[in-house]
Amino acid sequence: MSSERMADLALALVVAVLLEIGALPLPGALPLDHLVIVAGALALAAWRTAPVVALAVATACMLVYSVRLDPGPSAAFPVLVAVFAAARSGHRLPVAVAAAVFLGARLAGDLAGAAGGPPQPLVERTVLLLGWFLAAGVAGTVSRHRRAYLRQVEERAAEAERTREEAALRRAGEERLRIARELHDSLTHSISIIKVQAGVAVHLARKRGEEVPEALLAIQEASGEAMRELRATLEVLRDSAGDPPGSGLDRLDELVRRARSAGLPATVTVDGRPGALPAEVDQAAYRIVQEALTNVARHAGPASASVRIGYTGDRLVVQVDDDGRAGSAAVPVPGVGLQGMRERVTALGGRLLAGPRPEGGFTVRAELPLQEAP
Numbered sequence: 110m111s112s113e114r115m116a117d118l119a120l121a122l123v124v125a126v127l128l129e130i131g132a133l134p135l136p137g138a139l140p141l142d143h144l145v146i147v148a149g150a151l152a153l154a155a156w157r158t159a160p161v162v163a164l165a166v167a168t169a170c171m172l173v174y175s176v177r178l179d180p181g182p183s184a185a186f187p188v189l190v191a192v193f194a195a196a197r198s199g200h201r202l203p204v205a206v207a208a209a210v211f212l213g214a215r216l217a218g219d220l221a222g223a224a225g226g227p228p229q230p231l232v233e234r235t236v237l238l239l240g241w242f243l244a245a246g247v248a249g250t251v252s253r254h255r256r257a258y259l260r261q262v263e264e265r266a267a268e269a270e271r272t273r274e275e276a277a278l279r280r281a282g283e284e285r286l287r288i289a290r291e292l293h294d295s296l297t298h299s300i301s302i303i304k305v306q307a308g309v310a311v312h313l314a315r316k317r318g319e320e321v322p323e324a325l326l327a328i329q330e331a332s333g334e335a336m337r338e339l340r341a342t343l344e345v346l347r348d349s350a351g352d353p354p355g356s357g358l359d360r361l362d363e364l365v366r367r368a369r370s371a372g373l374p375a376t377v378t379v380d381g382r383p384g385a386l387p388a389e390v391d392q393a394a395y396r397i398v399q400e401a402l403t404n405v406a407r408h409a410g411p412a413s414a415s416v417r418i419g420y421t422g423d424r425l426v427v428q429v430d431d432d433g434r435a436g437s438a439a440v441p442v443p444g445v446g447l448q449g450m451r452e453r454v455t456a457l458g459g460r461l462l463a464g465p466r467p468e469g470g471f472t473v474r475a476e477l478p479l480q481e482a483p
Contacts, residue, residue: 118154124187125150128174135178142177145170149187156194161203164191168207175211176218185211185238189245196249197256204249208242289346296339304332327370334367357391358383358418361398365416368402374413375402381420390477393453394418394427400446401429401473409433409471424459428474435471450475 128146132138149170152163167187175184188211195204215238219231307329314321338356356364361377368375386394398416405414412433419426447463450473454461459477466472 113157114154117157120156120190121151121154124153124190128180128183128186131180131183132174132178135180138178142174145173149174153187153190153194156191160191160194160198161200164188164195164200164203164207167191168211172211172214175215179218182234182238182241185215185241189241192242192245193249193252196246197252198249199253204246208246212238212242285346289343292339292343292346300332300335300339304329304336307332323370323372327367327372330367330370356395356399357388358386358394359391360395361416361418364395364399364402368406368414371406373402373406375416376414377416377418379418379420380426381422383418383420386425387479389457390425390479393457393477394425394475396453397427397450397473397475398429400450404446404473405429405431405433405471409435412470423479425477425479426474427477428472430466430470430472432470435465435469447473 125147128150129143132143132146149167152166152170154163156163168191171184171188174180188207192204192208195207212235216235219234307325310325311321311329314325341356365375365377402414402416405412409431410433412431414429414431417426417428417430419428450463451461454475454477457477459475461476462472462474464472
């Protein structure tokens, strides 16, 4: 039961107890009268959920109680609460009808009981009840308008928040386009020159009948791959809503072959049965292997690398080991590459371990869950 329902029930019980205390000393009170009092008070438990029903039950019960025993103004308390609730909900006609019926019946009963007596007490009681009913109706109307105002304020605040989010997204899109233009105008030009010059050198070497150096072929292939990767990155930057496919483990053999052509002996081992991978996991695994092999070529010295891909059902395990010059006593200094790996793995809800091996060399192990990250 919610706190509001408990508060409404407590209000109804308190009113019932107070009315019963006032009805006990009245002469001629029957068990049916006490039942009517309790029913009229307990109707207030529904003043939020069913205000019109609560108003009708409270008015009928309190009217019977008032006419039979004449308890005074206290009989109007449940009706006043129900009038406030109905006015708060916007039910003007039921409020007017209930007030007219209750006040009219009370006035008729008072006139019949005060025949030949002084009119001043009768007028005072009637004016007092009329003022209470007007106050309850006005208070309910004011509460209704206040609730409507608060709703409007909340809606305006939510709309302003949406507007701010849209403006932030628009600015982010503009920044992505600016970065894409800068990359296209500067980096693409430089890589294109490298690719063209390498191609010319290969062509001239073959034309002269000379053996083309492996390093030159590796430069030509790497520049072509860099152009492809750069174009994919530019597509991501220019299309924030789409998700263009990037490199995945289907290109792992090509990646390892390029590493070998650059002078890095590398092997690939696949454990488990390969299956369809989520696009984010597939691309992250490829990038981790790519960055790890790049780090081996740059920092490990004369070394070889082994790549292990493990499919374990609920996760994908990617591990790259090398036998380079890193030792267990060396403290690894995380660079941009390792930081980027960790960010990718963390975004997918996985775990990354990177550090020297006890037998020498360095290891990078990433465990990527195959379900959506929380």
